[in-house]
Amino acid sequence: MLENRSCVVPRSFCSTCETENDWSYMKYMLDLDIKNGKRPMEIDAAEDEHHPRKCTKMLESCHIVETVRISFQQPKNDGDSMDSSDSGIQQSDEEQHAGDSSDSGSLLPRMNRDSSIACLSRCSRSDYGSLASLNSSFRNIIRSGELYRWRRINGIKEHWVYFSCALLEWEAYDPIRQRWMHLPRMASNECFMCSDKESLAVGTELLVFGRELRSHVIYRYSLLTNSWSSGMRMNAPRCLFGSASLGEIAILAGGCDSEGRILDSAELYNSETQTFELLPAMKKPRKMCSGVFMDGKFYVVGGIGGRDSKLLTCGEEYNLQTRTWTEIPNMSPGRSTRGSEMPAATEAPPLIAVVNNELYAADYADMEVKKYDKERKLWITIGRLPERAMSMNGWGLAFRACGNMLIVIGGPRTHGEGYIELNSWVPSEGPPQWRLLDRKRSGNFVYNCAVMGC
Template sequence: MLDGRSCVFPRLFSSTCPAESNWSFMKFLPDFDIKNGKRPLEIDGEDGFRSNKLTKILDQRAEGVRTSLEQQSWQDKDSLDSPVIPPMDQDGSNIPERRKHCEPFKDFRRVEMAGAGSEQPSDEREHHHAGDSSDSVDSQSHNQQQAGDSSDSSDQKSDEQQQQHGSDSLNSDNQQDDEQQQQQAGDSSASGSLFPRMNRDSSIACLSRCSRSDYGSLASLNRGFWNLIRSGELYTWRRLHGIIEHWIYFSCELLEWEAYDPIRQRWMHLPRMASNECFMCSDKESLAVGTDLLVFGKEYTSHVIYRYSLLTNSWTSGMRMNAPRCLFGSASLGEVAILAGGCDSDGRILSSAELYNSETQTWEVLPSMNKPRKMCSGVFMDGKFYVIGGTGGPESKPLTCGEEYNLQTRTWTEIPNMSPGRSAGGAETPPTAEAPPLVAVVNDELYAADYADMEVKKYDKDRKQWSVIGRLPERAVSVNGWGLAFRACGNRLIVIGGPRTHGEGFIELNAWVPSEGPPDWNLLARKRSGNFVYNCAVMGC
């Protein structure tokens, strides 16, 4: 199994990911004007804002976010099993049970962040500031009385009225500012300022530096954080600023999915898919795009797509392509993905292709390939989409060529000898019994796994040739390529599989960084599980 496929057969992550514990986030923050809340401001240097005061404030707020998250209890099993957001009503009105563990942060907007000064509630601080002029006048009047300054009662009464008027005016201004903020951003608890004395962009910039593993707890703090994460706005901000974490999703049970966070080294179990026996036993493909995990299969009379949303931690179905298909090649780039080839419900091999946009959840028909093919693989490389290998023609013969799709010109170009080919050990196996080519791209370089000879190959784009560069992990075995996952995960290649053992088995995740030299596989994680990988996808967001 590769490229997210499963077969009912005989039967990290980015080094650029800054979410581990790197809080030197200032250089990623957008420039803004504190006074007007607008951009841009000139930057003094490469990493600093012109205002040292602003830098200090943001550093304190970011440190507060980190400290607050570290104080939360991760012993709650629900927080471990829920990859993103605990269950909550659609309007976000019900704060989940886990929030009781975060009682000190019940209303994050009303708590001064750790390291930023006193923990005095914000409304008390506002009242204190609103009464500053009144307090100063009272103090002055008291000193004057001690010095023997006499005034008639009418003057004192007039002064008190002015003081009261000044205090009321300031309180009224604060109230008007709050109402204006609510009108501009809706419910202030959901869309307004997330942290005290920090505008929304700066708040999101701080939160974007947190690991995705923390977002479930953040969503439990109050409705503002819940709406920010549930809406996908935070993930959109991360993508626009190049902040990406890669999580690995795979299935070793027919309707069960596991997620692995290589940064926190945490396992998470996704909700079980609700489907019928036909879908469970059919061939399936999977694809991660944006914050969606798509699983394609067949039910009794038609193709079906199940969509897992990272934002809601739930499965839905009902999505339809323009031309439903299975056994296709696919790959994603950011929030878009391309699916090409495959076969329809009647078994006809297709040359058509479609583009999926996870932001709008829409499908767009693309120009057709030069050759129809199924059992192929897809990758993005150098900003272009490639379909590699597969079978086609009336006798379903292996195809050695690949095809390149240029998203700018919307044209397909055939590339000879792009398939990594079949090894001598698999020459006697029928092409239709083999898994699609096990290929992956890291740093715009194409690699392939030869499951028969347990070798790793690299594609030379100039010479259009494959060469052997090393070995696969010895314990990662397969059945004609099925049951083994070979994927890109940021700047690493990963191999997911397990040894064939009697009784209870386990699955292993091995990783190698191609830029560091010849293949040298390191064990990322091991988990007791079935050792046949039905589907696998890597989500970067």
């Protein structure tokens, strides 16, 4: 339901190559076969009014851009007006190759391919739309995923938040540029729309898990093609599981099958091969649990299990090297005393997130932030959540980590159309002091949320 909640962005590329952030990447690059003059992803015009248009300076702090401009005589473009880039995307291969280097293996003149890719990988991925429009070589390395693989190898990441406040509709948010984007609508039936859904971002993919008429189904959004597809299947299809990703891999643990049986199985997904691998079984079956990676290991926390379907207070640690599970007592952040009399299934899975290998939790009942003491194996209250981040027993609130920041996505309870807010906090800077990143008119219930870092 609310698997993989919230996130924020670190700036992990070097300062000499940082560029003024621009939304052109998601808006202009991915659907290169534009038809009927309609873009599948569009900036929310109403929200964009709050952010004045800025001049895009493609890598002006890096000598690459000057080389590209000289070679291709590409004029400067306004950051939000990319008509020349659009027309470049639609040009024929002959027209695009007119500006290509004579060396077909080279991307930048007088530089070999590896050096060219190394330079381009330092660009903000928001500028990849502009780069893709320059020639077919640039376009191919971006659409093939080669540039993202290079970034991953060299530890270069930018994190964007993907979330759904309307069934079958997803939005993306770039926390650096504070821009919003609509993804193409998911093409699925009403059964999937109304079913419990989990979400997971891994590599350059966003996966949404749910049920259709007779079986579980996985919808896959590709950042490279800006499109949804389906057809992948787990070895043991499930819902209401805990999951987390680490680079191009993810682990999905527990949940329940189509008959409602609670599972102790787990699977590893590889986004490079788009395959699922069964892992050894957990110590306990559990559903409605949460997952995180910490210190290079995967943890599944809390959930419901046992013969009486009671709330589990323990967690389990999976060691990827030894392929073994270890039970950890009292790892769940627990329930508020005000909610102790409610049935376990009425509350959301634990809202947990890891920043710099430290585990945090959002106590949605008492509106507090807790931190896990790994040595003493107990939770400590360290501050407050944003006051307007309301929820229904934890449902509808997103809490997620990315880089060195935590983010909370939620909104106040209102009748009719409301709004959601994105708040962030950097734990290394001291006790929780939440900063408002942005606000948007929207439904104020977050159905699913995931973070893509690439």
